[in-house]
Amino acid sequence: MIRGLTFTLAALLIPLVALAGSANAGKYDAQFRQFLNETVVPEAKRAGVSQATLDRELAGLTPDTSLPGLVEPGGKGAPPKINFQAEFRSPQRYFRDSQFNSLVPGGRRLMQKHAATLQRIEAKYGVPKRIILAIWARESGYGGAKIPHDALRVLATQAFMGQRADFFKGELIAALKILQKGDVSRRAMRSSWGGAMGQPQFLPSSYLKYAVDFDGDGKRNIWTSQVDTMASIANYLAAHGWQKGRDWGYEVHLPETVSCTREGPDNRQKISRFVGEGVKRVSGKPFPDNEINRPGNILLPAGRYGPAFIATENFYVLKEYNESDTYALFVGHLADRYGSNKPFVASWKPMKDTTRGAVRNLQVRLEGLGHDVGGADGLIGFKTRRSIGKDQEKNGFFATCWVG
Template sequence: MIRRLPSLLISTLAAVMMFHLPAQAGKYDAQFRQFLNSEIAPAARKAGISQATLDRELKGLSPDTSLPGLVGPGGKGAPPKINFQAEFKSPARYFRDSQFNALVPRGRSLMKKHAGTIRRIEAQYGVPGRIILAIWARESGYGGAKIPHDALRVVATQAFMGQRPDFFKGEVIAALKILQNGDVSRRAMKSSWGGAMGQPQFLPSSYLKYAVDFDGDGKRNIWTSDVDTMASIAHYLSEHGWARDRDWGYEVHLPDSVSCTREGPDNRQKISDFVREGVTRVSGKPFPAHELNRPGNILLPGGRYGPAFIATENFYVIKDYNESDTYALFVGHLADRYGSNKAFVGTWKPMKETTRGAVRNLQRRLEGLGHDVGGADGLIGFKTRRSIGKDQEKNGFFATCWVG
């Protein structure tokens, strides 16, 4: 008489056998297999991932130990050290005209090619086509950038031995859901080394929330479909609060009488109030009438050493896509240049060369004086910029809101 094993034990044994070690195991392969068996597979089943999907996608999976920033199994190793001796780069380096001159013609061509589709995307999501194209350009060069990595392998490796294991465990489950849904094959599901997938560079969880099938072929294809890529970017921005009838911001002349210490989205006021204080657009045109009673804020990515802007809330929606002032400004500026390919009117003045370490030391000193610099990370965000300015004013200097 053959005794039958309990079904739970059968499934456990099957999982152990399924995730077998390859013939030549790497240093962490055995631990990685145990991680898949004990943490990923149970969580995936609970999330509705079928055993057939697990069998197909996790069999033979090994960690990619070549990825940057890994710390060791469980995320318990020492994190990579930030090179605080590295030069702190001026924002001007991010806005070289050569970059925009290379991106503008292709963007204009795509706008013409997809004009009808872009109008439909704009009508549905309220996001201007030029903003969509600019993000597409920045993220993947309109799909021309090489995106070589196996997305599932990347997020599984990050969950196993990266710096944010709990976060990436969720991304592994999301990636398995994508594969189970059949929108893309494993071979085609490519990502960056950080797990950002396809032309709009969505993490798997963002794909599940925001990717859309706009070309009507039944698949949400952000890898090879221009139409799905554009619509997915628009959907992302719409869901993050894009205001339909507003632009991202305006380059302005900021009078010396308006202190740079007033920068930041927490210092918004009506644009008409800025006008009364002498703030004008560099184009010489008035602010659009529908903007005057809407809020805006001062934006000075280089303090008084660079161009000045009045930003709307849409600037910060772009920042939700990538948490960087310079990223969001690059997108907004490129979007403007699809119309008239002109550089900023304001100039990036020569800035004192420094290091991230020196900036961090300055931030710590400012914190000691009671300023909120947004964290001593060696990066000059708006909280650090205005704190520098406040300290300059306190000591009797004209505030530049920049190091030096």
Template sequence: MNRVVPVLLSALLLAIAISNPAYAGKYDAQFRQFLNSEIIPAARKAGVSKATLDRELAGLTPDTSLPGLVGPGGKGAPPKVNFQAEFRSPSRYFRDSQFNALVPGGRSLMKKHAATLDRIEARYGVPRRIILAIWARESGYGNAKIPHDALRVLATQAFMGQRAKFFQGELIAALQILQKGDVSRRAMKSSWGGAMGQPQFLPSSYLKYAVDFDGDGKRNIWTSQVDTMASIANYLAKHGWAKGRDWGYEIHLPNTVSCTREGPDNRQKISSFVNEGVKRVSGRPFPDHEINKPGNILLPAGRYGPAFIATENFYVLK
């Protein structure tokens, strides 16, 4: 109990120091030096023009309100709290009400974009329900608030985040995006961790996987539903999604099949599992096109929780 007072006092003193204009000015100067010495030379080598750098970096300051920051250069003790929703509060993130609330919107969008989804499936081989499910969880079909200035977030993380070196590369990728003109700085919004737009792509992923599927000449994952869906499908396809296969099937696992056989290192033909007594919970047989393809046992909650036969597509999603 005696430790509470000094800890609270030190926190208050730190808050006062951070809000002090002189402190902020000193911090901003250090940040500007970082941009000039580290980011600008690397960005120029990556093909970002001086005009782009002058325009986008002018007046840029760090956002010290972001969670999880340490010290300049990524030095300092990392925070003990994981701020991502799925880790901070997994019971809330995965509760049924969260999923159920997203179902009507998904069905509506699936109907609205039926013809477009036909084309996306034909090109990338990813089922529409998978595309819609990822879109739902990443941003609620674009309805989630994504309020941050992506460039400022990335610059701050590159300067004083836990993974400063990683975010330096992402910052340069963001500058490349702005130079290409697919999005304006004003519209380039991200989460506090730098994930952008409706599919929550980091800038490097945007450069590799974002798609202009609506044909307007811009890869717009911020306001274009069509580009968002196609970009998600392209991402999965490029990461090895096996066309025509599902991600997995819920099963009844017989007691005669050991739980030690779980995992991708123990893959075998699904027909072999069937011969050992594995059956689908639905009561339906495994599809003919799947039966002679490999799968593995998946027990996400242990032996007494739900059991699945997972295909390689599960690990693409993972």
């Protein structure tokens, strides 16, 4: 799923993409119309979309070639080598204190404003209000972020000349179903450049599955209803396995005797066993009684170059919302700061950004050495981090589990 804000560098580069797009304006219109008529319309009809809806919504539709990350129709050509999503860059800038300090006051005000409603949402779905608000903040700044695009046009363009054409074709058909049902007008159906809609940034298929009408007006309105937005986020997390009564995780001191190569949800053990190995909460408090004998795992988003955590299963439910360790950690940390607005105890050590291409090359080399990096996708996930650490240890170095 495509969500989140871009770094300043990417923001500066996107206008260059837009300029390239303007040069292509009209170039693919005839081919795009053929694609809609011969591919989208038949599949949409088989999915239950009426001819009247198709005539109304697809009439005059043209591709938006200014969107970033497009390729030639049919998947030809190489995608741009720009990381448009902040979640997949080095972590230290993603966790700037100024971001949290700007989001915490608004979250606290909304927590008071919607106290009774949030209590009802939490009782129904089992998801804490602070988690709901933190996702809402990360996705759209509590609804304050500009959501500029015509969702249908974005999805149709991505289905026609995006890097995941088949995926977006399904999302386009889901969007047509939403418009047919009438929960939102075409004019109001706004999305990001990746097709994520409204304040919780749901893709259309997620909207159909998880959006709820919690304010009772008969419509599932994630564009302008704060109540529906909050309840829809909670419903999404509950449906993806949120465990009521558990937290997302805890910042810890990880002794050097505990290797960073043990990171990952497939290396879970009782938190009490980690305590027995010398792992302690940075707060100095013991782990809660309801957590100590439950499973947890080591989480090191920047290897030994940043804070360490013991994560619970709920951390990985947050990752169902956006497949990024840094995204889930941002949400969990912001949720904690609604209570006491304090930064992580450990700091993020300075590190250089790298490109997805360079990381992919490293992953291919590690695979060649027999390591499981989770696929050579150019993203530094936990399997890549611990593979780096294992290779470091094999060659006689202290494992840092990070590129360096």
